[in-house]
Amino acid sequence: MKTTTNSIQIASSLVATIAVVFILYMLQAFLIPLLIAIILSVMVFPMVRFLERKLRFNRVLSALSALFILASLTFFVFYFICFQIKDFLDQSDIYASRLNVLYEEIQLHFKKYNLSGLLSSENKNLKIEALLKDNFSKIGEFVTQSGSILSDLFLIPIYIFFFLLYRKFFVTFIYKVFPKKNNRFINTILKKIYDVQKSYLLGLFTVMFIVGVLNSLGLLFLGIENPFFFGFLAALLLLIPYIGILIGSLLPALVALATKDSSWYAVAVIGVFGFVQFLEGNFITPKITGSKVSVNSFVSIIALVLFSMLWGTAGMVLALPITASLKIIFDHTQHLKPYGFLIGEPLDEHLKSNAMHRLKIWKEIRANKN
Incomplete structure (x- = not known):
């Protein structure tokens, strides 16, 4: 009977995991900009708090000011990158001609050793100039076809603004979702997640x-x-x-x-x-x-691979902050603590054990003195 119960629990967990992964994949167009907005909100929140406490800005004005500064810095960085890439593309013909010369020289060396078949000049896929121009044209196609990127540029700032404006409202919502938990306990988890992201x-x-x-x-x-x-x-x-x-x-x-x-x-x-x-x-x-971000390298690589399979490049960027937040939740959930231990650094656990051992010895010494 016990074996049957365990099998049902394992099957239920597996089905739940598959369902969660499927939902995450299907909702990626919604979740990715939302998660990016949460992380960026954490980044600009110290600025918002400074404007509210030191300069006495109201919440709307402080959120808009921080958002304007973030948007200006982002625009400057992307403008600089695009300007430099344009300069690089303008010289692509020079680079391509030089690389073709090198390619021909390599062919000559291969012919000396009767290996010319490995680099056939008839193989158009190996033509350097064709490869470069093809890749450069794909950049333009990517920009024109990726309408979601342009929509995210409008959605992410809106999400950030409302996260900053309604931050206390969202915390109260979390209190109501977990009514059986002490508010101090929830605040501890939220603060740790905020600290690890910051x-x-x-x-x-x-x-x-x-x-x-x-x-x-x-x-x-x-x-x-x-x-x-x-x-x-x-x-x-x-x-x-x-x-x-x-x-x-x-x-x-x-x-x-x-x-x-x-x-x-x-x-x-x-x-x-x-x-x-x-x-x-x-x-x-x-x-x-x-x-401060105690995720071991092995789990980081696994998270990187899994999130890249799930959400592509955006998943690779979000993998580590999401995994670090999950570790905090696992560490404070009784039946998930083993997974939090698995995500963490082994060295951290060793140091924690040593610290507990030293604390125990110190208490014994103090008790003997008394």
Whole structure:
């Protein structure tokens, strides 16, 4: 009988999980801008609170002011990126002709060793110029066909405004959803989720700035064109954990291959970005973020893969903040605590155990003295 009950519970959990995943997939057009708006609301909330407390702005004016500043910064960043990309595209013919020359040289070397069949000039898919122009044309198609991106640019600010304006109203709603829970308990969870999101965002932007400077200095030392643009563009791609900076290294490596006399410059570019990635993953991010976003690397990679399968690139950006928030909820839900333990850093648990052990010893010493 007990075995049957357990089987029913497992089957019910599996069906519920499949249903949740299906709903998340079907509602991605609604959920993605909503979640992005929540995260951005956390980012601008300190500014809103400053305007309300120090400058005595009302809630509407402070939310609109913060939204205007955020929109201005976003516009400036995207304008700069688009301007630089346009400059890059204007020189694409020069880059393509240079890469075709390199391609022909590689063919000659292959012919010397009777390997010319591997790089047939009749294979149009291997024509560098065709590849570049095809990819550049796809950029325009992506922009024109992705109407959802344009709609999100209008929806996200609206969501942010109402999240900031009705924040106390939403907290009261959560109290009513969980009437059996103490309000102090709910406030604790909400504060921890807010703190982990704020720490993640603050740490992320700090890391992006440091990585952007290191990338730019490396490219400047190698003499690559537009070093600060390519350096900070790769840093911006840190929004996609683990693989973002590797993707960002391909573009300057391509420019190095097209503009420098030796292909070793392209190898050096990838080497610089790989070294910066090593520093970021092992020293910069752990030092800045610390244990505030305590999600272990293995779970981070799994979350990255699963969310990318679910929501594409947007899922890769949202994977870590969502997983960090889920950990807090799991840690404060009795039957989900094992999953919170699985998501967390093993080192954190070890340190926590040591701290509890030291506290127990200290209490025993104090009791003996008394």
